[in-house]
Amino acid sequence: MSASGGPAVLAEALTKKFGDFTAVDHLDLRIERGQVIGFLGPNGAGKSTTIRMLCGLLLPTSGRASVAGFDVGREPEAVREHIGYMSQKFSLYGDLTVRENLRFFGGIYRVRREDFAERMRFAISMAGLEGRQNALVHTLAGGWKQRLALGCAILHRPPVLFLDEPTSGVEPEARRQFWDLIHDLAAEHVTILVSTHYMDEAEYCNQVALIDRGTLIAMGTPSELRGHRLSGQLYELRCSPLGGALKALRGVTGVVEAAIFGDRLHVVLAENAPAGADIRRLLSEHGIQADLPRRIMPSLEDVFVQLVSRGAEHRVTA
Amino acid sequence: MNLRRLLAMALKEALQIWRDPRSLAVALLMPLMQMAILGYGVSLDIKHVPLCVYDQENSQTSRAVVDRFISSGWFSVSHVITRYSGIRRAMDRGACIATIVIPVNFSRTLSATGSAPIQAIFDATDVNTTNIALGYAQGVVAQANADIVAQWDAAHGVQSSADSGVQLDPTVWFNETLDSRYFIIPGVVAVILALVGAQLTSLTISREWERGTMEQLISTPISALEVMLGKLIPYFLIGLVDATFCLSVAIFWFDVPFRGEIATLFVTTALFNLVVLGIGYLISVRIRSQLGASQIALLVTMLPTTLLSGYTFPIDQMPAPIRALTYIVYPRYYVTILRGIFLKGSGLSDLWGPMIGLSLYAAGIIWLAARAFQKRL
Numbered sequence: 133m134s135a136s137g138g139p140a141v142l143a144e145a146l147t148k149k150f151g152d153f154t155a156v157d158h159l160d161l162r163i164e165r166g167q168v169i170g171f172l173g174p175n176g177a178g179k180s181t182t183i184r185m186l187c188g189l190l191l192p193t194s195g196r197a198s199v200a201g202f203d204v205g206r207e208p209e210a211v212r213e214h215i216g217y218m219s220q221k222f223s224l225y226g227d228l229t230v231r232e233n234l235r236f237f238g239g240i241y242r243v244r245r246e247d248f249a250e251r252m253r254f255a256i257s258m259a260g261l262e263g264r265q266n267a268l269v270h271t272l273a274g275g276w277k278q279r280l281a282l283g284c285a286i287l288h289r290p291p292v293l294f295l296d297e298p299t300s301g302v303e304p305e306a307r308r309q310f311w312d313l314i315h316d317l318a319a320e321h322v323t324i325l326v327s328t329h330y331m332d333e334a335e336y337c338n339q340v341a342l343i344d345r346g347t348l349i350a351m352g353t354p355s356e357l358r359g360h361r362l363s364g365q366l367y368e369l370r371c372s373p374l375g376g377a378l379k380a381l382r383g384v385t386g387v388v389e390a391a392i393f394g395d396r397l398h399v400v401l402a403e404n405a406p407a408g409a410d411i412r413r414l415l416s417e418h419g420i421q422a423d424l425p426r427r428i429m430p431s432l433e434d435v436f437v438q439l440v441s442r443g444a445e446h447r448v449t450a
Numbered sequence: 451m452n453l454r455r456l457l458a459m460a461l462k463e464a465l466q467i468w469r470d471p472r473s474l475a476v477a478l479l480m481p482l483m484q485m486a487i488l489g490y491g492v493s494l495d496i497k498h499v500p501l502c503v504y505d506q507e508n509s510q511t512s513r514a515v516v517d518r519f520i521s522s523g524w525f526s527v528s529h530v531i532t533r534y535s536g537i538r539r540a541m542d543r544g545a546c547i548a549t550i551v552i553p554v555n556f557s558r559t560l561s562a563t564g565s566a567p568i569q570a571i572f573d574a575t576d577v578n579t580t581n582i583a584l585g586y587a588q589g590v591v592a593q594a595n596a597d598i599v600a601q602w603d604a605a606h607g608v609q610s611s612a613d614s615g616v617q618l619d620p621t622v623w624f625n626e627t628l629d630s631r632y633f634i635i636p637g638v639v640a641v642i643l644a645l646v647g648a649q650l651t652s653l654t655i656s657r658e659w660e661r662g663t664m665e666q667l668i669s670t671p672i673s674a675l676e677v678m679l680g681k682l683i684p685y686f687l688i689g690l691v692d693a694t695f696c697l698s699v700a701i702f703w704f705d706v707p708f709r710g711e712i713a714t715l716f717v718t719t720a721l722f723n724l725v726v727l728g729i730g731y732l733i734s735v736r737i738r739s740q741l742g743a744s745q746i747a748l749l750v751t752m753l754p755t756t757l758l759s760g761y762t763f764p765i766d767q768m769p770a771p772i773r774a775l776t777y778i779v780y781p782r783y784y785v786t787i788l789r790g791i792f793l794k795g796s797g798l799s800d801l802w803g804p805m806i807g808l809s810l811y812a813a814g815i816i817w818l819a820a821r822a823f824q825k826r827l
Binding site for chain 2: 184187188189190191208209212213215217218219221222223224225226227228232235236237238239240241242268281284
């Protein structure tokens with residue numbers, strides 16, 4: 133492998149346009165080896181498009197990227213030798229058995245013959261498919277399919293692994309098992325880039341990259357993002373109706389951000405914001421019933437909401 | 451190019467064909483059915499045309515005429531009727547295609563004047579069959595005439611003029627030695643191989659796109675060439691099996707004389723196989739839906755093989771622009787080659803013309819197909 137000391141993934145001003153639509157917009161990214169990076173963002177944020185460019189499946193419109201030290205545009209085959217990829221949609225052969233799928237990908241990746249039996253055993257036990265080697269893959273339930281797909285993607289021990297929403301549509305128990313596997317792989321110094329729209333999964337990552345509308349809006353460890361990104365203190369507010377409260381609060385001086393979280397509001401207040409009792413009175417003037425705001429620890433979702441809305445204002449004023 | 455990847459791909463594809471009832475049916479049943487349908491159905495010969503006989507005279511001479519119809523082998527008497535209305539009824543029921551009516555005074559008129567009419571009535575709903583049956587009838591009568599005129603001349607000691615008896619020119623309609631099946635069956639083999647080969651491969655890439663497996667496949671280091679060759683290996687073998695089957699049926703079932711050499715047949719068939727597989731693959735790469743790909747494959751194999759290959763419509767009777775077109779349509783070469791091997795016993799040295807045509811075609815198609823597939827979404 134070339135440049136063994138360099139980052140596992142490096143993207144510079146990576147851009148992808150589909151006609152008029154810019155899916156990925158000048159994205160810069162640097163991922164060190166052995167990290168588990170979570171790609172977080174809503175559907176359509178450009179996560180999959182970024183991953184597909186990094187895997188050489190899509191040509192960037194502009195910008196450049198390298199994976200495992202190989203340039204994605206100029207040496208796509210070398211990149212493919214050094215990555216494992218799991219696409220968002222399940223993409224093993226349903227009409228082949230577990231063993232036949234593994235044998236196929238083992239052959240394609242030219243897994244050394246002396247290692248082959250051992251790698252196959254490993255993949256089967258990792259997927260929890262002992263005794264079902266001869267089952268046709270389309271008969272397997274979601275969680276097994278996902279783990280088998282992961283098994284196929286790592287048969288050749290790739291140093292970099294791209295997992296595009298591997299846990300979407302998988303039940304919670306299977307999701308947790310899947311993350312255990314990801315951490316096992318990370319312990320073997322595999323760099324893993326996982327995209328997800330489950331915010332809670334970000335907590336499992338060493339680094340989180342927040343992506344919205346094709347741009348990287350923040351990157352850091354989960355605690356860094358939680359601790360330093362909010363400009364103000366986060367409060368939880370039980371009130372009704374929520375929509376009216378949101379509208380009433382948004383113009384108020386010192387209210388940095390207000391957003392609906394389930395059956396309540398999360399409000400970020402700056403130092404010059406009114407006191408809790410004043411907020412409650414202000415809301416009641418609008419005919420809204422409210423408890424006193426309660427200070428809480430921010431989740432990544434709070435950070436994300438604030439960053440996204442800040443970015444949107446930025447774009448509007450720019 | 452890596453052998454291991456190639457074999458992994460070929461094995462995977464073979465397993466998928468094996469587990470896909472539709473592919474198996476196309477690979478194994480379609481040749482059987484088409485061989486039967488086209489082999490029998492397209493035959494231009496008709497034997498044992500059902501014939502009604504209304505012999506009003508029922509004399510030795512009139513029965514001799516009827517016997518001539520039967521002994522020709524082209525007619526078999528389905529009904530002997532005794533009144534005129536019976537003809538209409540028999541025709542309506544489809545019991546016969548032709549009826550001959552021999553008048554009461556047939557033998558008398560014949561011996562008196564040297565010429566006598568026979569009425570022949572044809573059911574012309576199937577114009578083609580009627581034309582052929584008419585030709586046969588004219589042939590039978592012409593032969594009868596020749597004998598009768600000779601007897602009459604001998605009996606009367608004169609030389610009849612050329613227009614005595616019934617004037618017939620049987621050569622237009624009737625050729626007693628040509629069996630069109632010999633001519634058509636080798637063409638049928640070409641049609642089947644083209645249809646089946648292109649149908650099967652037209653699905654191979656589009657299936658991966660439709661099922662979403664392509665995204666995984668192109669994320670691996672397999673090369674476009676390995677994908678193509680790996681996928682084509684099992685189809686190539688199926689094509690050879692189908693070819694062996696069809697050619698065996700042609701030789702052993704339809705009794706088409708085989709005068710050439712097996713080796714020549716094998717080499718040329720393999721080459722033709724490459725062309726049709728390449729065409730199917732090319733379509734599959736270009737069209738990402740299985741349905742669309744299969745339709746286009748049907749179109750580009752069916753039309754040229756049936757219309758422009760010379761398989762039923764002789765190329766030298768086509769208008770010049772159409773004849774020129776047949777040179778760029780691949781099946782004409784293979785049909786020419788097959789007929790040469792089968793009927794004339796031609797070897798490779800006799801067939802270099804169409805061989806070059808077919809080889810150029812194979813090389814061009816495979817080159818295009820190899821370049822067409824891009825490992826990109």
